[in-house]
Amino acid sequence: MTSTGMNMMSRIIFYEDRNFQGRSYECMSDCPDMSSYLSRCHSCRVERGCFMVYDRTNYMGNQYFLRRGEYADYMSMMGMSDCIKSCRMIPMYRGSYRMRIYERENFGGMMHELMDDCDNIMDRYRMSNCMSCNVMEGHWLMYEQPHYRGRMMYMRPGEYRSFMNMGWSGMRFMSMRRITDSCY
Numbered sequence: 001m002t003s004t005g006m007n008m009m010s011r012i013i014f015y016e017d018r019n020f021q022g023r024s025y026e027c028m029s030d031c032p033d034m035s036s037y038l039s040r041c042h043s044c045r046v047e048r049g050c051f052m053v054y055d056r057t058n059y060m061g062n063q064y065f066l067r068r069g070e071y072a073d074y075m076s077m078m079g080m081s082d083c084i085k086s087c088r089m090i091p092m093y094r095g096s097y098r099m100r101i102y103e104r105e106n107f108g109g110m111m112h113e114l115m116d117d118c119d120n121i122m123d124r125y126r127m128s129n130c131m132s133c134n135v136m137e138g139h140w141l142m143y144e145q146p147h148y149r150g151r152m153m154y155m156r157p158g159e160y161r162s163f164m165n166m167g168w169s170g171m172r173f174m175s176m177r178r179i180t181d182s183c184y
Contacts, residue, residue: 010049010089012066014041018073030088033057041084045070050090050183052154057085063152065090065141067183090139090154090179097138097178099155105131105162117177120146130173134159142173149175 010029016022016038025037034041035057044053046068055061101121103109112125121127123146133142135157144150151171153163163171 010051011047012051012087013045013047014038014084015043016040018042020045020072027087032059032086034085034087043072044084050179052088052090053084054086055084059086059088063154065152065154088154092181092184093139093179094181095137098136099140099176100134100136101130101176102132103127103129105164107132107134107161114176119148119175121174122146131163132161139179141177141179143175144171144173146174148177
């Protein structure tokens with residue numbers, strides 16, 4: 001199946017209340033503001049594909065990666081303090097992965113190129129901070145703690161000159177993982 005064909009099949013259903021109760025909204029693509037569909041969202045079911053969900057509109061705030069499965073009360077499961085306000089579909093990607101991480105903003109300081117997962121940039125590269133990156137190929141998740149723990153950020157291909165300017169001031173990224181087809 002082509003990448004485009006798989007993306008067309010991605011589907012998530014949001015529910016106003018826990019345990020898949022209340023009104024629902026079905027989504028098969030990006031949704032920057034769910035408030036026009038649901039007054040609140042406290043549970044969801046990912047039927048196909050992978051999605052990032054956000055606790056603020058326009059893909060802002062805390063982000064959570066959801067793969068196929070049921071999330072009857074994701075707020076307690078993930079420690080979210082607020083309900084889902086927006087979501088972004090993650091397209092399936094089956095190519096090579098390549099990302100450059102930089103110690104400082106605007107691609108300054110020490111630089112390392114990743115082509116696979118990195119569970120701890122301090123152990124692997126002796127790099128204590130990652131303040132910018134350039135994603136050349138693939139889709140990635142960056143985590144604030146080693147071993148893929150803590151808050152995360154979804155990175156699509158593009159240049160990210162300053163994590164601080166993206167609303168992540170005070171947060172350091174210490175591990176990175178590719179979103180591979182095994183996630184789907």
